[in-house]
Every structure is written in C-alpha cells, then in structure tokens.
Amino acid sequence: MAIAEDLAAVAEVAADDRLSFCEGTTQMNKMISMFAAALFLLPATASKSRADALQDALSRGNLRVGVAAESLVPWLATDKTGARIGFEIDVATSVSDALGVPAEFVEVPYDDLPESLNAGKVDVVISGVTVTAERARDVFFSSPYATTDFTVVVDKTNLPAGAAEKGYDIKGMKIGVAWESLAEYAASTVFQAAEIVNFDNNGLLRDAFLDGTVQGLIAPTPYPTFIVSRDPDRYAMEPAPLLSTVQAMAVRPDSPRLLNFLNAWIVENKANGALGDMTAYWFKGSEWLDNLEGYDPGAEETGAGTDEKAQ
Structure with a gap:
C-alpha cells in the first residue's frame, strides 16, 4: 500500500514537472519568436531614419557633391566666367553621369566638409581629401583615385x-x-x-x-x-x-551602396583610361591655366593660390 501511494505521488510530481517544462518551453519559444521578429524588423526600422545616399540621389534626381569653397588648384578652381573647374569637378561630373543624375556642387569650407556630409547636407565629398586613419573614424573612404x-x-x-x-x-x-x-x-x-x-x-x-x-x-x-x-x-x-599621400572620396557610414558604386566607378575608369586622362590633363598639362580667374603667369611657380588643407 505504501509503495502504491509512493508511486502515485511520484507520478503526480512527474506530471507537474512535465506541465512546468511545457509551460517554460512555450514561454521560451515565444521569447525566441519575438527576438527573431525584432532582428528581422531592425533593418527596416533603421532604414526609415535615413536611406542610403545612392537611393536618395536617385529619388531626388541629383547627386549632391561636397567640394571645398576654397581654391585648391588644380583640384578645384574658378574660371574667368566664375564657374568652378578642376580635376574634382571632372571626376564628380563623370561619377554623376554614370549614376544617371546631374551633379549638384555644394561649396563648403574645407574643414567643414565632414560635418556637412554626416549631417546629410551632401551625399559624397569629392574634394582632394587625403586618406588618414583619423578621418576614417568619421567617414567611409572609397578606394584611392589620386596621389x-x-x-x-x-x-x-x-x-x-x-x-x-x-x-x-x-x-x-x-x-x-x-x-x-x-x-x-x-x-x-x-x-x-x-x-x-x-x-x-x-x-x-x-x-x-x-x-x-x-x-x-x-x-x-x-x-x-x-x-x-x-x-x-x-x-x-x-x-x-x-x-x-592618396586621395579618396568620402561617404557617410550608412551609405554602403553609394560606396560600392564609387569603388566600381574608380575601378572601371582606371581600367578604361578615363581617370588617367583626367589626371594627365590637370596634373601634367597646363592648357587649363589660361582659363583660371585672375591667372598670373608666375603664380604657378610655387603653387600660389592653392590651399594645402586638401592634402
């Protein structure tokens, strides 16, 4: 009789344990499901805060390119008509053409370019920016395209x-x-x-x-x-x-698609010679000098008019 009572008690405890285990498993499964759902929804939620700059440019219909307001000859200069010219203007125009939208040049003091980029005022900085580890703390650099x-x-x-x-x-x-x-x-x-x-x-x-x-x-x-x-x-x-030093384009850390596009443009235009032609025109030739605003034939002897912040 005692043995039977003991067996009954054990069976009751086992049943309670099974019930408890099942309830615990059910709760655990609910938690896992909720966690998985949260992970699944996270990218969509984050994307609402700011889309990739590439998608922004396509949706808006232009690529906002941050360039230094200063004269950084031959990277950036002003011609006799007041228009901006230079190696970076040619590079940025080619990049935007490849993207299928026009370039909108946004002039910003050189030292303020990273801030304007991260604030979303520009999509990309193409302004003779030298790659450094310190700068890479705030922006993502493309592959180098100039030296x-x-x-x-x-x-x-x-x-x-x-x-x-x-x-x-x-x-x-x-x-x-x-x-x-x-x-x-x-x-x-x-x-x-x-x-x-x-x-x-x-x-x-x-x-x-x-x-x-x-x-x-x-x-x-x-x-x-x-x-x-x-x-x-x-x-x-x-x-x-x-x-x-080497120079590269800079984008926000939240724009991997635009970064991938820029890297592809650099690879393609190095291979087809277009980037080399632009480099040769601005850094080896001198035909463009006569077009510079306020050009002095003796000024280029020491790079007068340039600003080495770009380096």
Whole structure:
C-alpha cells in the first residue's frame, strides 16, 4: 500500500514537472519568436531614419557633391566666367553621369566638409581629401583615385657650396614651406642641418623663392614639374618625393551602396583610361591655366593660390 501511494505521488510530481517544462518551453519559444521578429524588423526600422545616399540621389534626381569653397588648384578652381573647374569637378561630373543624375556642387569650407556630409547636407565629398586613419573614424573612404607627392625644388643658381651633394641638408640652406602643411611636417622629419622657413601662405613662399630669400621649397603635385619646366637651367627637383599621400572620396557610414558604386566607378575608369586622362590633363598639362580667374603667369611657380588643407 505504501509503495502504491509512493508511486502515485511520484507520478503526480512527474506530471507537474512535465506541465512546468511545457509551460517554460512555450514561454521560451515565444521569447525566441519575438527576438527573431525584432532582428528581422531592425533593418527596416533603421532604414526609415535615413536611406542610403545612392537611393536618395536617385529619388531626388541629383547627386549632391561636397567640394571645398576654397581654391585648391588644380583640384578645384574658378574660371574667368566664375564657374568652378578642376580635376574634382571632372571626376564628380563623370561619377554623376554614370549614376544617371546631374551633379549638384555644394561649396563648403574645407574643414567643414565632414560635418556637412554626416549631417546629410551632401551625399559624397569629392574634394582632394587625403586618406588618414583619423578621418576614417568619421567617414567611409572609397578606394584611392589620386596621389599627391611633396617634392623638394631648388634654385640651382642660389645654392650654398656642397648643398646638392648633401641632399640640400646643409648649414646655410634655407627651405621654404607653407605653415601647418604636410610640407612642413615632411621637412621636419628629413632636414636636420638646413633651416626650415615657414610662410603664412603660398604667395609669400613664392616671393621668397623668387627673390632668393630661400634657396629651395617643398611643393605638392603638380607644382614641382611646373617650376622646372619654366626654366630647367635654373630650377631642379629631387627625383623622389619626401612624402606621398592618396586621395579618396568620402561617404557617410550608412551609405554602403553609394560606396560600392564609387569603388566600381574608380575601378572601371582606371581600367578604361578615363581617370588617367583626367589626371594627365590637370596634373601634367597646363592648357587649363589660361582659363583660371585672375591667372598670373608666375603664380604657378610655387603653387600660389592653392590651399594645402586638401592634402
């Protein structure tokens, strides 16, 4: 009798456990279903806050391209009619043509371009922006599509004795750079004996080079080539740059489709030679110089009128 009662009690407990287990399983399944539904709905909910910039551009009917308001010759400049011209204008126009919508150029102070991009005021920044790890904290970069070299140019008629043999790093040698530029940084890492002379702008640097106050300068692509081509008997440039940087387009982190499109455009136009043709026109040729607003035939000798923030 006692055994029978014990068995009955065990059976009752087992039944209660099965019921409890089933109820727990049911609750767990409900929780899993709700969690799965939440995961499934998350992308759709997030997408309502801001669509990919590519879709925005197609829906709106134009691609808003952020460019520096400053003159960054030959990346960005103004012609005699007041229109913006330059390498980046050609690049952005080709990109927008490939997307099937016109480009709307939004001029923003160079330092404010990332803020305008992340605020959604522009879809993409195409403005001679150098790729750095620090900048990549705020934007997504495309593949590089341009390179800038910083190279030493000297006046051979105004050199201290033995300067060339010492790589121009000799006492009595003065090398001019634009203040707070990558040229200044490059000079500080290479030259120990030569004096590095800082100038507030490229116009003052140009004048100092032409009047012999400094015997050399460090200039970004394409100005060293321009300088030497004007008077190869007087000017010379080092065969290797002190510093090289790469430039890329920038998009918001929430625009992977536009980023993929830009990368595809870069690959395609490198392969078909179109990007190379644009680079050659703006960085190796000089036909465009006569179209510049306020063009001075001597200004390009040191890159006067450019702003090295773009580098």
